[in-house]
Amino acid sequence: MESEIIQLPKFEDLRGNLSFIEEEKHVPFKIQRTYWIYDVPGGQVRGGHAFKEQQELIVALSGSFDVIVDNGDVKRAFSLNRSYYGLYIPAGLWRQMQNFSTNSLAMVLSSTPYSKNDYIHDYSEFLKFKEG
Secondary structure, eight states, X not given: OOOEEEEOOEEOOTTOOEEOOOBTTTBSSOOOEEXXXXXXXXXXXXXXXXXXXXXXXXXEEESOEEEEEEOSSOEEEEEEOOTTEEEEEOTTOEEEEEOXXXXXXXXXXXXXXXXXXXXXXXXXXXXXXXXX
């Protein structure tokens, strides 16, 4: 399975819009952890790793940023700038977040609790992992 943009429910109202995420309905996994990334200084890059098991859904709750997803053969860029779109990233893909706008807020839903052993930080190790 590859990365894909998932459109989340959006209820428009003159008083303000509402969107939500339900596990195993809008994301294909049970949510085990939620974290957010904010106050990223201009020009900084986040990510630069892959996960062996963890799946993610990334949502730009505020502002915008780009996510570069790499399967070892092809890199694909996704621009997130709407809070009713989420980027699903299955396990085994390299990801990097960049071009954060001022006051951007990224929320990440994860299929696993934190485990430092699940991370692959070295790109050459990632390519070896992809080869089997």
